[in-house]
Amino acid sequence: MYKLTGVTKLYHKGRRALPAVRAVDLMIEDGEWLAVQGRTGHGKSTLLNLLGGLDRPTQGSIELDGTNLSTLRQTELTRLRAQAIGFIFQTFNLIPTLSAAENVETALIPLGIGQPGRQRRVAAALESVGLADRAGHLPAELSGGQQQRVAIARALVKEPKVVLADEPTGNLDQDTRDDIIALLERRWRERGLTLILVTHDALIARRAQRTGVMNKGQLTIQTPGPAIPPGNGLSVQPPSR
Amino acid sequence: MFFVTYLRRELHRRMRQAIFIALGLALGVGLVVTVAAASAGVKKAESGVLSALYGVGTDVTVTGAPPGPPKPDSKSQNNQSSWGLQEGPNGQAEICTSSGKCTNAAGKTIDQLTASYSGISASKVARAARLPGVTAAAGGITLTDNTTTFSRSGSSSQSSFTLDGVDTGDPSLGPLSSASLTSGHSFTAADTDARVAVVDAGYAKSENLETGSVLTIDEVKFAVVGIVRQAEATSPPDVYIPLARAQTMQLYAGGAGSLTGEVTTIYVAAASAASIPAVGKEISRLLPGTTVTTEATLAREVAGSVSSAAKLASDLGRWLAVLVLIAAFAVACLLTMAAVARRVAEFGTLKALGWQTRRIVAQVLVESASLGVAGAAAGAGLGFAGAAIISAVAPDLSAMVPGPSGGFSLAAGQALGPGQGGIPRSAGPAASRMVTVPLHPSVTAGVIVLAVILAVAGGLLAGSLGSWRIARLRPADALSRVA
Numbered sequence: 001m002y003k004l005t006g007v008t009k010l011y012h013k014g015r016r017a018l019p020a021v022r023a024v025d026l027m028i029e030d031g032e033w034l035a036v037q038g039r040t041g042h043g044k045s046t047l048l049n050l051l052g053g054l055d056r057p058t059q060g061s062i063e064l065d066g067t068n069l070s071t072l073r074q075t076e077l078t079r080l081r082a083q084a085i086g087f088i089f090q091t092f093n094l095i096p097t098l099s100a101a102e103n104v105e106t107a108l109i110p111l112g113i114g115q116p117g118r119q120r121r122v123a124a125a126l127e128s129v130g131l132a133d134r135a136g137h138l139p140a141e142l143s144g145g146q147q148q149r150v151a152i153a154r155a156l157v158k159e160p161k162v163v164l165a166d167e168p169t170g171n172l173d174q175d176t177r178d179d180i181i182a183l184l185e186r187r188w189r190e191r192g193l194t195l196i197l198v199t200h201d202a203l204i205a206r207r208a209q210r211t212g213v214m215n216k217g218q219l220t221i222q223t224p225g226p227a228i229p230p231g232n233g234l235s236v237q238p239p240s241r
Numbered sequence: 242m243f244f245v246t247y248l249r250r251e252l253h254r255r256m257r258q259a260i261f262i263a264l265g266l267a268l269g270v271g272l273v274v275t276v277a278a279a280s281a282g283v284k285k286a287e288s289g290v291l292s293a294l295y296g297v298g299t300d301v302t303v304t305g306a307p308p309g310p311p312k313p314d315s316k317s318q319n320n321q322s323s324w325g326l327q328e329g330p331n332g333q334a335e336i337c338t339s340s341g342k343c344t345n346a347a348g349k350t351i352d353q354l355t356a357s358y359s360g361i362s363a364s365k366v367a368r369a370a371r372l373p374g375v376t377a378a379a380g381g382i383t384l385t386d387n388t389t390t391f392s393r394s395g396s397s398s399q400s401s402f403t404l405d406g407v408d409t410g411d412p413s414l415g416p417l418s419s420a421s422l423t424s425g426h427s428f429t430a431a432d433t434d435a436r437v438a439v440v441d442a443g444y445a446k447s448e449n450l451e452t453g454s455v456l457t458i459d460e461v462k463f464a465v466v467g468i469v470r471q472a473e474a475t476s477p478p479d480v481y482i483p484l485a486r487a488q489t490m491q492l493y494a495g496g497a498g499s500l501t502g503e504v505t506t507i508y509v510a511a512a513s514a515a516s517i518p519a520v521g522k523e524i525s526r527l528l529p530g531t532t533v534t535t536e537a538t539l540a541r542e543v544a545g546s547v548s549s550a551a552k553l554a555s556d557l558g559r560w561l562a563v564l565v566l567i568a569a570f571a572v573a574c575l576l577t578m579a580a581v582a583r584r585v586a587e588f589g590t591l592k593a594l595g596w597q598t599r600r601i602v603a604q605v606l607v608e609s610a611s612l613g614v615a616g617a618a619a620g621a622g623l624g625f626a627g628a629a630i631i632s633a634v635a636p637d638l639s640a641m642v643p644g645p646s647g648g649f650s651l652a653a654g655q656a657l658g659p660g661q662g663g664i665p666r667s668a669g670p671a672a673s674r675m676v677t678v679p680l681h682p683s684v685t686a687g688v689i690v691l692a693v694i695l696a697v698a699g700g701l702l703a704g705s706l707g708s709w710r711i712a713r714l715r716p717a718d719a720l721s722r723v724a
Contacts, residue, residue, distance in 0.1 A: 045721075054593055055717035075597060082595020089720065093590040097250035102243070109243060110595040154594070 002028040002051060002162075002194070007060035009046050009217075020046040022217035023060070030161075033188055033195045035205035038214030044198040045166055047214065051196060052085050052164045053077040064162075082110035086155030088184075090167035092147040094139040100150045101126060101135040107154045125157035126150070129183060145176035149183065156187055163188075165197040169204065181207065248608055255580055259612055262573045266616025266699045267623055269562070269569035270692045274624020274684060276558035277691070279631055282682035299414055300517050301509040303369070303524055304532045305359035334391055346391040354404070354459055354492050357383040360503030363488075365528055369507055372523045374516035379414040380504030382406035382487040383478070386458060402444060402479035404458065406487020406504075409433055414508040417469070417481050425452035425467035434485035438463040442470040444479035456480065459490050569616075570699045577609055577703035581710050588711055589719020602708040606701060613700020617693040621684075624692060628682035635680045 009021040020043045028034055038044045049055040050062055053069050062069045064084075069077065081087075086107070094103045104122045113121070126132050129149040139147050148168060155163055165184065169177035181204050188195045197208065205211045212221045252259050329335040329345065336351070337343035363380055370378035384404040391397045407417050409428040417427065423442055438458075440450050445468050450456065454465045463482060471477035484504070492498045507528075511520045517535050525533045581588075588601050 046717075049717040049720070052593065054720065055715065078592065078595055078597050081593060087590075087593045089590070093586065093593075093720070095247075095587055095590070097254045098247065102246065105243060106591065106596070107594050110597065110600070115242060 003063040010058040031192045033208040035208035043217040084161040086160040086163040088165040090170040125153040162194045263615040265569040267619035269566035270620025271623025273562040275627030277688045278628035278682035299508040300511040303507040350390045358505040374520045377510045379408040379411040381506045405478035406484040420469035439467040439481040573703040581707035592716040606704040609700040609704025613697035617696035
């Protein structure tokens with residue numbers, strides 16, 4: 001479970017401090033699917049980076065299962081990401097010199113699993129995204145949709161607790177977008193992941209259990225999710241039905 | 242295995258850049274190897290000249306002052322056949338004895354032995370051997386046999402050969418110690434004053450001498466027992482005879498003096514290279530008025546292209562190699578930093594996936610070190626090729642070395658003074674002589690190891706700069722560059 005308390009992230013440009021995320025209070029339950037919408041530059045990706053331990057908040061705290069991420073050392077954060085957090089990026093971020101299977105394998109390298117075990121899990125992961133026959137192909141030899149499937153396989157192969165997806169369909173055509181979202185949704189349901197997905201697409205966001213909107217760094221939850229204890233400072237609006 | 246696959250694929254992806262970096266390192270390293278090989282070759286040539294002058298194992302040589310009039314011994318004092326050369330009333334060359342009797346020199350051959358240095362008492366050899374820091378000392382005599390033949394028409398022709406008296410009891414010191422036997426045998430301990438000779442191969446060939454031939458020196462017949470060859474491109478003595486025999490040789494035609502009980506050169510072996518300067522000083526104190534020479538002092542006196550080559554290799558060559566190496570390192574660093582900059586998003590992704598910084602740094606370092614190893618291999622090859630080219634095209638080096646006097650020649654008109662007992666010698670400072678040495682650059686294992694270390698160091702330096710950048714990389718910043 002994630003618990004964000006007064007999380008603020010400021011970027012300094014000269015003497016000016018620009019808030020990317022402002023005083024966000026949020027709780028995300030295990031197994032929840034939260035979609036975060038908002039215009040470009042309003043802090044969605046920054047929030048995702050903070051949740052993934054890729055960046056540290058300027059103020060406030062982020063707890064994951066009771067562990068305050070802000071107090072962890074860099075190596076501890078890295079280890080946490082290796083074990084518990086999967087990332088899916090808008091631009092896929094596959095290593096161009098590695099094949100599809102090897103790209104998926106990169107997620108298992110930090111876990112110290114032996115090669116036979118890695119190969120088995122990689123094969124299963126690619127099978128689950130329908131790319132078993134593309135294991136040896138380089139990213140340049142795959143379509144955009146296929147590359148994103150490989151990225152999804154890479155995110156899921158280590159059976160993470162949390163998957164953070166930053167605009168996973170942003171670079172894909174409509175049909176492929178639907179396929180990818182459907183795949184993510186299936187995996188979310190099958191594995192009980194906590195899925196936090198950033199998207200511009202309202203249709204995709206509506207498929208989530210809960211939707212939040214980032215507006216100039218402030219998060220507003222539009223669709224209420226599981227019961228949230230009062231006094232947490234959330235800005236919650238009842239959904240318009 | 243994954244590590245190796247990733248490494249191989251990445252180097253393949255930036256093959257052109259990798260080749261450029263490796264070639265740059267190879268050029269720098271190749272130049273270092275070539276210069277080192279050339280330096281080694283020049284040093285070897287220098288050492289060859291120096292050691293051939295005095296023989297392997299000799300660390301210090303002591304030579305007497307330039308020779309003055311020989312001291313008459315009892316034989317010469319009682320010998321009335323001392324003679325000189327002067328111009329007769331009709332302008333012809335005449336040989337005159339000290340008693341004033343003159344005969345026409347036409348049709349006569351005059352044989353003279355001259356010493357290259359003044360004599361040093363042979364007892365000093367034993368005293369030198371007992372000095373602290375000295376392991377052995379041996380005496381020697383260097384003579385030149387000049388033969389002048391007067392034709393009936395009045396013209397004259399001259400020939401000469403050099404003659405070394407060698408201590409047969411200590412073959413490890415002296416000019417014969419560096420010779421290799423090609424025929425027969427060398428002196429034995431029993432040959433102390435035997436009438437035997439060992440002949441240099443070059444002289445033997447020119448005089449048609451072989452083992453068993455007979456050689457006449459100062460009217461004494463010597464049996465040739467061995468033929469030797471000295472180190473390449475030196476000017477060794479033509480003939481070696483036992484020291485005791487050389488000491489009895491009558492200097493000047495007609496017996497005007499000898500070096501009985503004396504030597505002209507003392508060869509000294511020091512206990513270690515570090516003790517040579519101290520040994521030199523002790524000997525100078527023991528034997529004032531002599532010239533004490535070590536390899537270091539002799540090297541300073543050696544002139545000619547061998548010393549110019551040494552200077553060229555050590556000064557210009559070394560600095561050129563250093564500059565090229567620095568340039569190669571700089572290029573490697575710049576290209577590696579550029580490669581790391583292009584892969585910022587890739588490294589950010591790996592960090593996001595849970596790769597520790599040290600693992601990514603190790604990846605980059607190994608990539609750079611691999612290029613360093615490739616550069617080392619290519620550089621070693623270039624170095625060998627450079628050394629081979631120098632060996633093939635470089636002219637022989639010349640060295641003007643100080644050496645013993647080559648004797649003098651008879652001149653018409655030289656008068657015999659009363660009581661002088663001999664013809665005044667055209668003595669002066671020891672004459673320099675030119676020796677030619679081939680240049681053979683040698684690539685040693687040490688130089689190859691140095692080459693590998695330099696190239697890998699260059700690669701690691703480049704990798705370190707890239708790694709430093711990776712270590713400072715924040716994943717969020719790296720990933721934002723892709724977005």
